[in-house]
Amino acid sequence: MDQTNLTGHSFCTFFDRGYLSRGLALIESLRAHGDKSYILVLCLDKETENFLKPLAPSLNLALATLDELIAEYPELEAAKQNRSLIEFYFTCSPFILKLSQKNKPADHLSIYLDADIYFFDDPQGVIREIGDSPVAIIEHNYPWFLKTLAKKYGKYNVGLLGLRNNNEGCQTLDWWAEQCISWCHDYPESGKYADQGYLDSFPQISPNLKVLTNRAFNLAPWNSATSSVQLNSDKVFVGKNHLNFFHFHGLRKVGSFWVSSQLNYISPLPRLIFRKIYKPYVRHLEENYERVCTSIKSGNAIERKSPGVRGFLAKAAKAIFVGLSFGLGQTVFEGHKK
Secondary structure (H helix, E strand, O other): OOOOOOOOEEEEEEEOHHHHHHHHHHHHHHHHOOOOOOEEEEEOOHHHHHHHHHHHHHHOEEEEEHHHHHHHOOHHHHHHHOOOHHHHHHHHHHHHHHHHHOOOOOOOEEEEEOOOEEEOOOOHHHHHHHOOOOEEEEEOOOOHHHOHHHHHHOOEEEEEEEEEOOHHHHHHHHHHHHHHHHOOOOOOEOOEOOOOHHHHHHHHHOOOOEEEOOOOOOEOOOOHHHOOEEEEOOEEEEOOEEOOEEEOOOOEEEOOEEEOOOHHHOOOOOHHHHHHHHHHHHHHHHHHHHHHHHHHOOHHHOOOEOOOOOOHHHHHHHHHHHHHHHHOOOEEOOOOOO
């Protein structure tokens, strides 16, 4: 890995070929809004690594593989043997940040981002709010009618997490990594859930922790119902702030449709606002999908799809959900057609 051209902050993320079009959209959204800082990408399969290699210099990417991550942190090998693949990926989250911080100067800020995040404005807005804090996390901001989800999945969302290369930041990161090695499963148990539930303990571990409170950060299906989302001069605002980044959790392809998870969280958006958020993202995904398919020449396995639905009742429920999504304007139609 080449970790040159460092600035005061950098990003890291990870994805496989199933999320390659999304991960690439995330990276390109950062670049489109002026951020040129280094991004570490953990490539979860060879196809992702091969696709990104020729793009790495122009996008200022450093690429790492799972084998490299395990070689650097051998404790991951044992964890790989006693949990599912997705649980192992969750386990890797703190170690991606550790790798990102390696050889960085003191106080360097490393920011982890989920691959299904997309920026609509300058990420410097996030950097400014983090300030000189050693640790930064963000709440789910569940509405009152979804508060039980906080007990299951945690108060804080792991979609964005910032840690500085200093004593407090490194101690918090080391603690998180140890907990994930000990237990990291894809179900809630005693306040734990995957890599995310542990974030609820961060305020006790990091006395100078910063909780990002700007509601224009991490707008998502689970919190948009009680966010003040509106159009102003043809731009989406959350309160008084231009939407900075949206977390497209649960967006999936159903046949030729793209269906959001807004209805899953009882959070339908007004149709015009929905289109201003989802339509440009889906268009970007479709463009990337074509690029990825052309490169990998294996289109049938590029984009993750919903699991196959078996049984009449399950199919009927799916059809009803898609119909409701269509009727309420929560479906985007620019799906790739084979």
